[in-house]
Amino acid sequence: MGAIFSNVLNLQWQQVVMWIIGAILIYLAIKKNMEPTLLLPMGFGAILVNLPMSGAITQIYDGVKEIGVIDLLFDSGIANELFPLLLFIGIGAMIDFGPLLSNPKLMLFGAAAQFGIFFTLSLAALAGFDIKDAASIAIIGAADGPTSIFVANYFQSNYLGAIIVAAYSYMALVPIVQPPVIKLITTKKERMIRMNYTGTKVSKTTRILFPVVVTIIAGIVSPRSVALVGFLMFGNLIRECGVLGSLSETAQNVLANLITLLLGITVAARMTAEAFLNIHTLMILGLGLVAFIFDTVGGVLFAKLLNLFSKNKVNPMIGAAGISAFPMSARVVHKMGLAEDDQNFLLMHAVGANVSGQIASVIAGGMILTFFG
Amino acid sequence: MNFELFLSTLPIMAKGLAGIFLVTLVIILCITLLNKLTSGKEDK
Numbered sequence: 001m002g003a004i005f006s007n008v009l010n011l012q013w014q015q016v017v018m019w020i021i022g023a024i025l026i027y028l029a030i031k032k033n034m035e036p037t038l039l040l041p042m043g044f045g046a047i048l049v050n051l052p053m054s055g056a057i058t059q060i061y062d063g064v065k066e067i068g069v070i071d072l073l074f075d076s077g078i079a080n081e082l083f084p085l086l087l088f089i090g091i092g093a094m095i096d097f098g099p100l101l102s103n104p105k106l107m108l109f110g111a112a113a114q115f116g117i118f119f120t121l122s123l124a125a126l127a128g129f130d131i132k133d134a135a136s137i138a139i140i141g142a143a144d145g146p147t148s149i150f151v152a153n154y155f156q157s158n159y160l161g162a163i164i165v166a167a168y169s170y171m172a173l174v175p176i177v178q179p180p181v182i183k184l185i186t187t188k189k190e191r192m193i194r195m196n197y198t199g200t201k202v203s204k205t206t207r208i209l210f211p212v213v214v215t216i217i218a219g220i221v222s223p224r225s226v227a228l229v230g231f232l233m234f235g236n237l238i239r240e241c242g243v244l245g246s247l248s249e250t251a252q253n254v255l256a257n258l259i260t261l262l263l264g265i266t267v268a269a270r271m272t273a274e275a276f277l278n279i280h281t282l283m284i285l286g287l288g289l290v291a292f293i294f295d296t297v298g299g300v301l302f303a304k305l306l307n308l309f310s311k312n313k314v315n316p317m318i319g320a321a322g323i324s325a326f327p328m329s330a331r332v333v334h335k336m337g338l339a340e341d342d343q344n345f346l347l348m349h350a351v352g353a354n355v356s357g358q359i360a361s362v363i364a365g366g367m368i369l370t371f372f373g
Numbered sequence: 374m375n376f377e378l379f380l381s382t383l384p385i386m387a388k389g390l391a392g393i394f395l396v397t398l399v400i401i402l403c404i405t406l407l408n409k410l411t412s413g414k415e416d417k
Binding site: 101104130205218221363367371 | 374375376378379381382383385386388389390392393394396397399400401403404405407408411412
């Protein structure tokens with residue numbers, strides 16, 4: 001009887017802390033509906049890998065190494081960047097680039113709202129992280145889970161678990177993080193600026209050629225990261241081609257959900273107590289928040305800068321939607337516009353900036369890989 | 374604190390943002406061209 005429970009003696013208090021962290025992630029997923037497809041498996045995985053002598057991760061029993069299934073999934077799905085890329089097919093299939101194609105200038109906001117990435121890179125370097133870890137942490141500011149995973153894994157960062165927790169948590173927290181920042185750097189008058197939406201018709205040919213053209217441009221500029229843009233755009237091509245309707249539906253729903261689920265539980269391989277419970281995790285959570293804040297600041301200030309030179313004023317809140325957290329950020333801006341003036345409908349402009357952010361964040365990931373890869 | 378590494382990242386910040394804006398401008402140009410070239414066809 002004693003032998004059955006002897007494993008209890010292997011339990012460490014750090015593992016119990018990880019159970020609590022896992023339980024918090026599960027709670028946030030279920031009760032607060034925060035990124036449930038990812039946080040729920042991550043939370044469960046955090047508990048699974050932190051059981052004493054857990055067979056879910058690789059262990060040595062009686063001198064013999066036994067490969068755990070979570071480590072196996074990690075090596076075959078994350079270490080080779082397969083899962084984030086497959087997930088991008090689903091995300092690409094979900095995105096309607098129509099508002100962006102009818103007003104391409106909105107792409108500038110997507111570019112400006114990547115400022116947080118580079119600001120955080122400098123800050124992480126100042127905080128003492130080596131340059132590859134700093135780059136991996138900075139990419140939390142891409143506000144785009146798969147890009148964060150791709151880049152952090154490419155640099156073989158020791159902080160993959162913390163980076164992913166931060167990236168997905170702040171994406172879910174966009175409605176809480178962005179409004180105070182936007183209010184701080186805009187006036188009520190600016191937030192009330194109305195923008196007309198003309199809704200220029202976009203041809204089917206443009207919609208089909210757009211993903212191909214973006215892939216070619218990204219491939220020429222940053223060949224190392226072309227898979228990121230390529231898979232995103234491939235998903236979008238499936239959506240727009242008009243002959244793969246059911247595949248597009250599958251990619252948007254079943255494929256994306258399934259891969260996210262596997263991604264979530266697999267990330268737990270890097271959430272063992274010894275890898276996760278350290279001061280660096282807290283620092284990464286703080287730096288992730290800084291990245292999101294300065295993305296927002298970058299987008300809004302760029303819009304204000306444009307207004308100095310343009311006759312048709314832009315509501316500077318649109319700049320904040322340039323971060324990639326899609327579609328939360330567009331919704332936040334739309335709601336804030338309505339709160340100031342109930343006839344101010346910013347949604348289509350915000351969505352255009354928001355999908356631009358998706359492309360710009362992937363380009364930013366490519367830049368980071370080019371600089372430090 | 375690594376002030377030296379911090380200073381070395383500042384030019385990267387400038388280059389990175391300039392790079393993103395440059396690629397973005399190329400994409401904007403391509404979209405504008407696509408819209409111009411294909412809208413005529415659709416009208417016909």
